[in-house]
Amino acid sequence: MKALKKIAVGILILLLLLIVANFGLSYWVSKKLPSIIRNEKDFPYNVSYEDLDIDVLSGSFTMKNAYIAPKDSLEVKLQEGAFGKIKSISVEHFDILALLKDNRIKVKKVIIDTPEVTLYPRKKKYDTNEDLKPFKNAITTGSLEIRHGNFKMLDTLKGFILKASNIDFNLINIKIDSVTLDQNIPVRYRDYNFSCDSLFYRVDGFYNITAGKLASTDSTIAINNFKLVPKQDRVQFTKMMPKEKDQFAIVAEKINVPNADWGFFRDTLYVHSPEIALEKVNANIYRNKLPKDDLSRKKLYSEMLRSLKFDLKVDKLLLKNSLITYEEQIDFKRPPAKVSFSKFYATVSNIYSPVRKKKLPVTTIDAQCLFMKSTPLKVNWSFNTLDVSDSFTIKGHLQDIRSEEVNPVSKPLMNVTTSGDLNEVYFTFNGNRDRGTGDFAIRYDDLKVDIYDKDDLKKKKKLVTAIGNLLVKDDTKGKLKEVHIGVDRGKDKSVFNFLWRFVQEGLTQTVLPKPVAKIASKKMEKKNEKKKK
Structure with missing residues (x-):
C-alpha cells in the first residue's frame, strides 16, 4: 500500500509539475512569440491581438482578433501597404525547440479564420524577395488554410483595383527559406486549392473584369460568369480615342481548364494545357469610324504567337454555343452596321509559342455557326507560327x-x-x-x-x-x-x-x-x- 501511495503521489506531483510547466512555458512563449516579430527590423508590419491561448502540451496556440498594419502607417498622409483584421489564427503542433533555440517557427498546420485584408499601393514597389526576407530562417511545413477571407486592393485616389470575397485557400507542404527566396516562385509548396464567390479587377482606365464563382488548384481552373465590361459608353469611348480602336464587351458563362501545368524552367515561364473550354461566350466588338485611322502595322495571328516570350502550349481550345457580334458605325447619325455569328462552335488546335520548341504543328481553326442568325457558315483556317511569311x-x-x-x-x-x-x-x-x-x-x-x-x-x-x-x-x-x-x-x-x-x-x-x-x-x-x- 505504501508503495502504491508513493507511486500515486509521484504521479500527482509529476502531473502538477507538467501543469505548472505548461502554464509557465505558455506564459513565456506568449511573451516570446510577439517579441520575435516586434524585434525583427526587416519586418515592416506591426502585429497586435486581443488574446493568445497557448497549450504547450498539445503543441498549439490560437491568436484571436489579430490586427496588422505597416509600422510607418501613422507617418504617411495616404495609406500605404497592407492592413488586416483576422478573427483568429490557429497553429497546430508547433516545434517549441525551434522557437526557443533558433527563433524559427516550424508548425504542422495554420488556420486563418475570416481575414479582412486591404492592400494599398506604396511608393516602394512590392518585391516578393524583400517582403519575405524576414522569414529567410523560418520554415513553415504542413499546410496553411484560409477560411472565409475577403481581400481588397485599393488605389487611394481611384478606388478598387482588385476585390475578392469569401476566399477559401489551402496551401500544402510550404517552405520558405534563403534558398527559395532566390527562385522565381519564392514559396515552395506541393499543391493548393483556391476558391472565391466573386472577383473584381480593374484592368485599366477602360475595362473592368468581374467573375462569379472561381475555383483553382495547381492544375485546374474553373470560372463562372466571367465578364470583361467597358467603363465608358460608346460615345464616351469614341471621344476619348485619338485613333480608331475597338471597344470590347465579353461575357463567358463558363471557362474551364481541366488540366494545366505551369511554372518556370530556367527562368522561363511555361504554361501547358491539353484543353481549355469556353461555353456560351457573348462577345461584342464595336468600332466607330469618327476617330482617325490607326496606321500602325497590325500583326497576323502567327506573328503574335511567334512574338510571345514564354512557353505556351495549348493543344485544344473549344468554343461552345457562343455569339460573336461586330458593329461598325460611321457616325452617330446612323445606326451601326452589325454582323453576327450565332450558335458559334469552334475547335482551335495547336496554340503554341516557339519558345523551347524547334518544330511546331500547324495551328487550325475549325468553326461552324449561323451568319446573321440564319445562314449556315463553315470555316477552316490554318497557319504555322514558325512561318515568317505568315x-x-x-x-x-x-x-x-x-x-x-x-x-x-x-x-x-x-x-x-x-x-x-x-x-x-x-x-x-x-x-x-x-x-x-x-x-x-x-x-x-x-x-x-x-x-x-x-x-x-x-x-x-x-x-x-x-x-x-x-x-x-x-x-x-x-x-x-x-x-x-x-x-x-x-x-x-x-x-x-x-x-x-x-x-x-x-x-x-x-x-x-x-x-x-x-x-x-x-x-x-x-x-x-x-x-x-
Missing part, C-alpha cells in the same frame, strides 16, 4: 443567304440593300503578310439592288438604282460562278479586313459585268492607297 489558308462555305439579314450591314456601310436568293458562296483564300490570292464562287437567283442617299438612308435614289439593276447580273442560271482573284493586304488592318476585301473583290467580279468590275476594283485600289498616305 502565310495562311482560310476556306469558307455559306449557303441559303437571306437578303433581309444582310441588309442591316450593307445599308449603313454602303447605302445599298439587296433582294433575291443568294444560294451558295464558296471561297479559298491563301494569304500572307503582303498579299492574298484564291478562288471565289457564288450561285444566286433574281438579284436586285436598291441604292440610298448616303445622308438620308430613308431616301432611295431611283435613277441610280435603275441603272444599278441594269448593270448587275441578276442570276447565275443555277450554276456556280467562279473567279480567281488577288488582293493586296492593308498592313494597318486586321486579318478580318484582309478577308473582307477578298470577299468584296469576289462579289464585284461575279455580280458586276467585267468592264464595270474592273472600274470598281481600280476605284477600291485608289481608295486604299489614299488611306495609306
Whole structure:
C-alpha cells in the first residue's frame, strides 16, 4: 500500500509539475512569440491581438482578433501597404525547440479564420524577395488554410483595383527559406486549392473584369460568369480615342481548364494545357469610324504567337454555343452596321509559342455557326507560327443567304440593300503578310439592288438604282460562278479586313459585268492607297 501511495503521489506531483510547466512555458512563449516579430527590423508590419491561448502540451496556440498594419502607417498622409483584421489564427503542433533555440517557427498546420485584408499601393514597389526576407530562417511545413477571407486592393485616389470575397485557400507542404527566396516562385509548396464567390479587377482606365464563382488548384481552373465590361459608353469611348480602336464587351458563362501545368524552367515561364473550354461566350466588338485611322502595322495571328516570350502550349481550345457580334458605325447619325455569328462552335488546335520548341504543328481553326442568325457558315483556317511569311489558308462555305439579314450591314456601310436568293458562296483564300490570292464562287437567283442617299438612308435614289439593276447580273442560271482573284493586304488592318476585301473583290467580279468590275476594283485600289498616305 505504501508503495502504491508513493507511486500515486509521484504521479500527482509529476502531473502538477507538467501543469505548472505548461502554464509557465505558455506564459513565456506568449511573451516570446510577439517579441520575435516586434524585434525583427526587416519586418515592416506591426502585429497586435486581443488574446493568445497557448497549450504547450498539445503543441498549439490560437491568436484571436489579430490586427496588422505597416509600422510607418501613422507617418504617411495616404495609406500605404497592407492592413488586416483576422478573427483568429490557429497553429497546430508547433516545434517549441525551434522557437526557443533558433527563433524559427516550424508548425504542422495554420488556420486563418475570416481575414479582412486591404492592400494599398506604396511608393516602394512590392518585391516578393524583400517582403519575405524576414522569414529567410523560418520554415513553415504542413499546410496553411484560409477560411472565409475577403481581400481588397485599393488605389487611394481611384478606388478598387482588385476585390475578392469569401476566399477559401489551402496551401500544402510550404517552405520558405534563403534558398527559395532566390527562385522565381519564392514559396515552395506541393499543391493548393483556391476558391472565391466573386472577383473584381480593374484592368485599366477602360475595362473592368468581374467573375462569379472561381475555383483553382495547381492544375485546374474553373470560372463562372466571367465578364470583361467597358467603363465608358460608346460615345464616351469614341471621344476619348485619338485613333480608331475597338471597344470590347465579353461575357463567358463558363471557362474551364481541366488540366494545366505551369511554372518556370530556367527562368522561363511555361504554361501547358491539353484543353481549355469556353461555353456560351457573348462577345461584342464595336468600332466607330469618327476617330482617325490607326496606321500602325497590325500583326497576323502567327506573328503574335511567334512574338510571345514564354512557353505556351495549348493543344485544344473549344468554343461552345457562343455569339460573336461586330458593329461598325460611321457616325452617330446612323445606326451601326452589325454582323453576327450565332450558335458559334469552334475547335482551335495547336496554340503554341516557339519558345523551347524547334518544330511546331500547324495551328487550325475549325468553326461552324449561323451568319446573321440564319445562314449556315463553315470555316477552316490554318497557319504555322514558325512561318515568317505568315502565310495562311482560310476556306469558307455559306449557303441559303437571306437578303433581309444582310441588309442591316450593307445599308449603313454602303447605302445599298439587296433582294433575291443568294444560294451558295464558296471561297479559298491563301494569304500572307503582303498579299492574298484564291478562288471565289457564288450561285444566286433574281438579284436586285436598291441604292440610298448616303445622308438620308430613308431616301432611295431611283435613277441610280435603275441603272444599278441594269448593270448587275441578276442570276447565275443555277450554276456556280467562279473567279480567281488577288488582293493586296492593308498592313494597318486586321486579318478580318484582309478577308473582307477578298470577299468584296469576289462579289464585284461575279455580280458586276467585267468592264464595270474592273472600274470598281481600280476605284477600291485608289481608295486604299489614299488611306495609306
